[in-house]
Amino acid sequence: MSIHKEVRKVTVNSILEMKATGEKISVLTAYDYTMASILDAAGVDIILVGDSAANVMAGYDTTLPITLDQMIYHAASVSRAIKRAMLVVDLPFGSYQGDPYDALKAAVRVMKETGAHALKLEGGIEIKEAIKLIINAGIPVMGHLGLMPQSINTYGGYGLRATGVHEAHKLNTDAQLLHELGCFAVVLEKIPAKLAKEVTDHLRIPTIGIGAGSATDGQVLVVHDLLGLNKHFKPKFVRQYLQLDQLITSAVQQYIADVKAVEFPNDSEQY
Numbered sequence: 001m002s003i004h005k006e007v008r009k010v011t012v013n014s015i016l017e018m019k020a021t022g023e024k025i026s027v028l029t030a031y032d033y034t035m036a037s038i039l040d041a042a043g044v045d046i047i048l049v050g051d052s053a054a055n056v057m058a059g060y061d062t063t064l065p066i067t068l069d070q071m072i073y074h075a076a077s078v079s080r081a082i083k084r085a086m087l088v089v090d091l092p093f094g095s096y097q098g099d100p101y102d103a104l105k106a107a108v109r110v111m112k113e114t115g116a117h118a119l120k121l122e123g124g125i126e127i128k129e130a131i132k133l134i135i136n137a138g139i140p141v142m143g144h145l146g147l148m149p150q151s152i153n154t155y156g157g158y159g160l161r162a163t164g165v166h167e168a169h170k171l172n173t174d175a176q177l178l179h180e181l182g183c184f185a186v187v188l189e190k191i192p193a194k195l196a197k198e199v200t201d202h203l204r205i206p207t208i209g210i211g212a213g214s215a216t217d218g219q220v221l222v223v224h225d226l227l228g229l230n231k232h233f234k235p236k237f238v239r240q241y242l243q244l245d246q247l248i249t250s251a252v253q254q255y256i257a258d259v260k261a262v263e264f265p266n267d268s269e270q271y
């Protein structure tokens with residue numbers, strides 16, 4: 001039962017149910033109202049307001065600079081578009097790695113000011129207390145392990161993660177911990193497919209992969225990568241379903257030509 005609004009279709013329970021029934025979970029990013037409307041109507045299960053907005057929306061090299069206020073602006077915009085999908089929002093770098101009570105404050109702000117349904121935090125044991133407090137406050141949490149872009153300076157690059165036995169063991173342990181803490185899902189980014197399958201098989205909560213092979217319970221991509229709008233890099237885990245940059249370029253060039261030739265606007269396009 002819900003007041004005012006139609007009941008949302010995709011919930012934490014339905015995401016957990018999807019793992020049980022073997023239906024794969026589709027996740028895409030969105031940062032604005034217009035794109036989110038299209039993705040929601042197309043039927044994507046989860047819309048993630050990723051801190052990749054720092055790259056895709058703002059042109060930064062890393063995800064580190066985006067602020068909590070900026071994430072809230074993007075998330076509130078996306079939230080206004082959503083009718084069916086579950087809305088997950090990344091907590092940005094610096095908002096949850098220190099005092100767990102500061103993390104809780106940041107989490108509560110996002111929930112109050114955006115209409116998010118859940119939050120995503122990067123890390124395992126290091127952020128255990130923050131995750132505990134946030135989950136205890138009634139906020140569903142999605143974990144994120146493997147390549148964690150907010151820790152890029154620890155590694156110095158976006159290479160494959162968890163290739164050694166020690167790193168693989170830590171990832172397994174962290175995934176189990178996230179499950180025990182009550183996370184409802186966990187993103188596995190850029191790790192060997194074999195390890196991702198192992199983690200997925202041993203976990204009751206769903207895994208969402210990006211560059212983690214086909215055995216995970218779902219897949220996530222940055223929507224601009226899928227549409228062919230990101231010209232900066234194309235890791236092999238990205239499938240470009242469209243060359244939208246080319247369509248935009250030809251439309252814009254046609255517009256420019258029409259303006260120059262005084263063919264826009266025509267008689268029916270003026271008052």
Ligand SMILES: Nc1nc(=O)c2c([nH]1)NC[C@@H]1CN(c3ccc(C(=O)N[C@@H](CCC(=O)O)C(=O)O)cc3)CN21
Pocket residue numbers: 051052055056063147149157158159160190221222224225230233234235236
């Ligand atoms: N547009 C976009 N797509 C993403 O998937 C994404 C973002 N932005 N921003 C945040 C993080 C960063 N991510 C990344 C970034 C680069 C690679 C990557 O594989 N880059 C190189 C290889 C780098 C290396 O081996 O050191 C490539 O092959 O292009 C992977 C994930 C994933 N996330």
Ligand SMILES: CC(C)C(=O)C(=O)O
Pocket residue numbers: 029048049050051052053090187210220221222
């Ligand atoms: C790539 C996904 C998992 C993400 O965290 C983001 O878009 O910020």
Ligand SMILES: [Mg+2]
Pocket residue numbers: 050051052063090149
């Ligand atoms: Mg992110």
